[in-house]
């Protein structure tokens with residue numbers, strides 16, 4: 184597969200941390216992996232951060248073809264700034280990167296049902312890129328509902344879900360013991376990793 188789309192149950196759940204970690208993980212396995220953040224929103228400088236962190240040589244405009252001017256959701260920004268998001272620009276950048284790399288780790292914005300135009304949501308973009316997903320989910324209480332909702336939205340669009348990564352185990356929240364098991368029981372989607380809260 185040319186790429187894997189990292190979505191999450193919400194914003195701030197750990198997409199950037201996991202996406203950058205996965206690129207590193209794949210590289211250590213001998214897989215030439217790249218990173219892409221198709222849409223960034225102002226303060227969200229994930230592309231700049233990951234480019235520097237992983238010492239990526241690709242131009243920022245290729246890693247992040249759409250850079251929006253406000254720290255808002257994409258559709259709110261599009262309206263406020265009276266601009267249009269050109270999905271073709273994203274697809275072209277993805278095609279270029281996917282020719283250069285064995286696998287491109289693509290980081291989403293927020294969660295699966297974030298609208299990026301009046302008619303297109305992140306999940307629709309995933310579908311258009313024709314790549315499977317990994318869902319990053321919180322380890323903590325509330326994650327079952329958010330994760331099952333995300334799975335339902337992706338399955339409705341027939342997007343392949345490769346697995347779920349549970350992020351941010353602290354060891355001191357009771358629900359952490361059962362959340363992953365219940366999510367697996369309900370979805371039969373493999374839990375690929377349980378990542379501790381690292382600081």
Ligand SMILES: Nc1ncnc2c1ncn2[C@@H]1O[C@H](COP(=O)(O)OP(=O)(O)O)[C@@H](O)[C@H]1O
Nearest residue numbers: 191194195196197198199200351379380381382
């Ligand atoms: N497992 C973790 N341990 C420590 N900090 C984390 C962990 N996961 C995420 N964070 C921190 O939480 C914040 C949100 O994570 P981030 O990867 O930027 O989320 P997203 O890309 O989904 O918005 C960042 O400051 C990040 O460094």
Ligand SMILES: [Mg+2]
Nearest residue numbers: 198199229290
């Ligand atoms: Mg991010």
